[in-house]
Amino acid sequence: MANNQEMWKDLGMNLETHDLLCQVLPMAFGDVYLSQENRPTSMDFWDMVVSDIHGIRPSELIEAQKNGQKVFGTFCVFVPDEVVIAANGIVTGLCGGSQFWVPDGEKVLPKSTCPLVKASVGARLGKTCPFFRIADMYVGETTCDAKKKAWEILGEDVPMHIMDMPQMKREKDIVKWKEEIADFAKAVEGVTGNTITSEKLKESIEIVNNKRKALERVYEARKDKNIPISGKDALLMMQIAFFDDPKRCADMANRLADELEQRNKDGVSAFPKGVKRILVSGTPMAIPNWKLHHIIETSGAAVVCEETCTGTRYFEREVDNSKDTLDEQYMALANRYMGINCACFTPNTGRIDDVVRLAKEYNVDGVIDVNLKFCCLYDTEGYTLEKALKEAGIPVLGVETDYADSDAEQLRTRIDAFIEMLG
């Protein structure tokens, strides 16, 4: 059996507390994932990764560090991976999707902070996340007030680089983001000791574009009237994408897409005929936050698309890779990333258009708009979104939740009623 103890000890982790997390993972994974029937066989890869999530990838990152590479921990889809990869660095996601980490976060943050931010800070300060022990630099952004203040606290403990996110999408805001990307590139060069050239950036843009295309292929297969994969499985692929090597991620997603396309041809579904198709929109679901998807998919419906940062916002639209100078390439990156429709922007009508478009493209019966507790940006935008969906004749249910188990029964009741109402 994998014995990661030595590695975790060397990383300065709190082994006893971390062991409590290792205790609950097998049961939760079994209930949520192994209870499913007729899963695509390609999901084996992600089952393996999650089964030893604090062992396999962390040991790869440590090996890379021994070979001189630097690791950058990121929190948000706005941070351009391409810049890090161009400097021979590695990007990794960080822990933040479990109630397990929330109490340690609440020691330094107000309880009225969203669980994602509390869990992220708690995972670092509680020394219970290997990724939070490995990274050489942490990259924050100013996409919400909770994060802005959390970076000040985290920054006392780890080296941080903060990217200042524009709040609007005017031309001058896109130019500002380009400048932020250029500043980030300098910081990355400083940490890695490597110079970013236009040739290297071209290569890394190609790598990340290929990853986006592969993830998008999986989503394309989910548009079929046949439902070849559960939402839970697709979500797992997306969650791991933040941690994995980008080339391997693309290979595995393409392999899965091949299988899903074949399943669609053969009419092989992960669900019985007639289940309702649901689009989940809203706040991100960091691993191992599988709660909402699981409740929906054990209530007679299937999630066929996620309009979230752990969904379409992560891969839609490629970076224009036809540019030849660093200045033009940074602008191309800014154009792509500023096209993400996050609730941090005002106005953010693009997101409303996205949700209505996706609801039609994925032929959904209804939308569940989810908001992580205390995220006032997505919560407030829910009003406009729900109004637009109702006007378009698309049924919508707004839910607010966190990582705790305590509201599961209430959520089941509301989601059951919503699915029943869909007819």
Added chain:
Amino acid sequence: MEKEINYYVLFENHTHGMILQKLLREGNVPSRIAPAPRCTHSTLGCGIALLIKEEHIKEAKEVIHKSKANFIEIIALENEINPFRDRFC
């Protein structure tokens, strides 16, 4: 009513697990990769296991024996998987 039994094959590392899973697949023996159940851990640490249903364990053992696959042990546990438990990580 008696609960069904799930068998878990435990490994030294994930590579051994993936090799056996490939062999089982070639032999048309169904198995699933799962986190090693907590009660099997003799030391602190997560790890992968192969979950094999009761009806397939005989064939699985034959594949293991024939291929001399690397594994630590096979343990039998009552099936505790419950999608309506609503206990999340």
